[in-house]
Amino acid sequence: MMECGVLRLRLATTLALTLATAAMADGPVAVPVDGKPFHGQLVDADSSGTLTFLTDSGTKAVSADNLVRWGAFAVPDRPPLFLLRNGTLLVAGILEVTQEELALDSDSLGLIRLPLQELRAIVLQLPAPGLVRDRLLDDAIRGNEETARIIMLNGDQLHGELIDFDDQSVTLRTSVGSVRLELERVSTITLASTPGVQRPPGRATVVGLTDGSRLAVNEMIGKDQVAALKSADGLKWKTDLKDIVFLQPVSTRITYLSELEPIGYRHVPFLDRTWRFHADRNVLGGQMRCAGQTYLKGIGMHTAARLSYAPPDGTQAFQASLGIDDITEGMGSVRFRVFVDGDQKYVSPTVRGLEAPVPIAVDVEGAARVDLVVDFADRADVQDLANWLDARFIAGE
Numbered sequence: 001m002m003e004c005g006v007l008r009l010r011l012a013t014t015l016a017l018t019l020a021t022a023a024m025a026d027g028p029v030a031v032p033v034d035g036k037p038f039h040g041q042l043v044d045a046d047s048s049g050t051l052t053f054l055t056d057s058g059t060k061a062v063s064a065d066n067l068v069r070w071g072a073f074a075v076p077d078r079p080p081l082f083l084l085r086n087g088t089l090l091v092a093g094i095l096e097v098t099q100e101e102l103a104l105d106s107d108s109l110g111l112i113r114l115p116l117q118e119l120r121a122i123v124l125q126l127p128a129p130g131l132v133r134d135r136l137l138d139d140a141i142r143g144n145e146e147t148a149r150i151i152m153l154n155g156d157q158l159h160g161e162l163i164d165f166d167d168q169s170v171t172l173r174t175s176v177g178s179v180r181l182e183l184e185r186v187s188t189i190t191l192a193s194t195p196g197v198q199r200p201p202g203r204a205t206v207v208g209l210t211d212g213s214r215l216a217v218n219e220m221i222g223k224d225q226v227a228a229l230k231s232a233d234g235l236k237w238k239t240d241l242k243d244i245v246f247l248q249p250v251s252t253r254i255t256y257l258s259e260l261e262p263i264g265y266r267h268v269p270f271l272d273r274t275w276r277f278h279a280d281r282n283v284l285g286g287q288m289r290c291a292g293q294t295y296l297k298g299i300g301m302h303t304a305a306r307l308s309y310a311p312p313d314g315t316q317a318f319q320a321s322l323g324i325d326d327i328t329e330g331m332g333s334v335r336f337r338v339f340v341d342g343d344q345k346y347v348s349p350t351v352r353g354l355e356a357p358v359p360i361a362v363d364v365e366g367a368a369r370v371d372l373v374v375d376f377a378d379r380a381d382v383q384d385l386a387n388w389l390d391a392r393f394i395a396g397e
Contacts, residue, residue: 028071028245032062033253033319033394037359042070042247064205064249066397068319068390071246073294076212081123082114083141086233087204087216090114094167108209108243118235121190124183125153131327134286140190148172149190150181162191204232206296208246209239218250248296255312256297257391263369264308270381275302282325288387290323291356295389299372300325303334303384307372311393316365320391321357322348324384330354331383338362339371350377357389364393 027039030053040053040060049064082090082104092104092112102119104112121140127133148162150172158181160174170189171180204216207229215237219230227244229237258279267274275283282288282300289295298320301307311318324332330353338346338360346362364370374386 030062030070031068031390033066033068033251040070042241042244065251065253067247067249067251068254068392069246069248071208071244073208073214073246074210074212075129075294076126079124079126081126081137082119083121083123083137084114084118084216084235085120086118086231086235087141087214088231088235089137089212089214091211091213097166106213107211108213108239109237110239112237114235116191118233119191121188123188125187131284131286134281136188138281138285140188146192148192149188150186151188151190152181153185153187162189165189203250205250206246206248207244210243210245214246253395253397255315255393255395257299257309257372257388257393258297260309260312262307263310264371265306267302267305270304270376275305277301277305277307282327282385282387284325284327284385286325286327288389289326290321290387290389291354292326293357295387297390297392299388299391301372301374301386301388303374303376303381303386305374309370309372309393311364311367311370312395314395315367315393316363316396317394318362318364318370318392319360319394321359321389322351323355323357323387323389324351324353325387326354328353328383328385331379332385333377333379334384334386335375335377336360336386336388337371337373337375339373340364340367341369342371351386352378353383357387 027041029037030040031037038055038060040055042051043054044052051062051064051067053060076091080094082092090104090106092106094102095105096103101116102114104114106112123140127136147159150158150170158172158174158179160172163173164171169180169182170186171178204218207215207217207220215229216231217229218232221228225241227239227241265277278285278300280297283302287294288298288300299307318338322336324334332353334351336348336351337344340362346360348358351358372388
């Protein structure tokens, strides 16, 4: 069962009949907790959280609690982007702005009426995909300012009270008076924190859509090939099933290392520069990408380094996929090692840039300490941006 609610999806039986089995061989990939990844199209799920996929050998049922991820993210290719306080990212156009809400037009979700108190930031000008974009989005969603903040295209920043906003301009009351700015000159608008508004605790299932939107939900109910989605804070959306291209459910069996506090970290520089590790980001602070795929969860490290964790009670295995971040453009070479209570239990072949991630599973049942190590391989530490993708501890059923 999922921590933040039961993932449910009921689809008409006729949907499966319309899907060509022959197309499954190069379709979306599902990564289960136990067993090998497989290609398949999501076609059904019941109220108990059982997901059904159509594969080239027929249907395959997997509990949402036993699924790491399915599918692949689409990259947002146009602004504006709307970042919500619960972690949702919406790609949509502005139809209307009132004192209480935004009316948005989304290719995947249709008409959206979004309460302003749920909005964290608006990105009006979108840099090309890469580190600059990643840092801009992180800066917008992670801030917690008491006042609104506007970043101009030239990098200037203004702080103050947002007193007017429409589809053409934004007006800010600053310490030197009111300032009206045309939206075509604005990069990002970050809203002030809303006093008294509490966000529900816990994690949410991430649903990725074809237009690059990413929804944080705890319920998804399907009927007549339309999925109704609901977040823990009551936001609701509807979309066609065909527009869902990614799922990463919450699972009681999975504890991601990026959500734990490590018990030790050490980096030994090749020359003088030291690097810290990053949770859910590569070591440069950007989104983790490997072999063209984007990953939400994982650990970014730089050679040579050791990162240590105490597995939660009941842990049976450590799992991850090992790769060099795509930002290196093919450079970088690393050997990954896993130590369990001081004994080396896994060592990878040399992993190089642009290679497909290497999946691993290591038995850690009863272990008190697990060490993740990244070592130099070719060319010393040049571009050794190592990613432990979806790094996770797995509990027994």
